Amino acid sequence: MKFRxxxxxxxxYQTDxxxxxxxxxxRMHAxxxxxxxxxxxxxxxxCNKEIFEETYEPVDDLV
Incomplete structure (x- = not known):
C-alpha cells in the first residue's frame, strides 16, 4: 500500500x-x-533548512 x-x-520560524x-x-538540537x-x-x-524548503511552501493567510 502507498500513502500520501x-x-x-x-x-x-527560522532561528538565527x-x-x-x-x-x-x-531534547533536539537546532x-x-x-x-x-x-x-x-x-x-x-x-527542521533542517534544506529539508524544510523541500517539504513546505508558504501559504496565504487562511483568514
Missing amino acids: KKQVVIDA KELYIDTLEG NAGDWIITGIKGEKYP
Missing part, C-alpha cells in the same frame, strides 16, 4: 542561533538557519 501525507498548515528544543521525542515548527497539537521541533 495529509496536507497540514503549520507555524514555523544554535539552540535546543524540548520535543515529544526528547542549528542557526534551521526552522522551528509548531505542530498541530502545539508541539515544537526543529
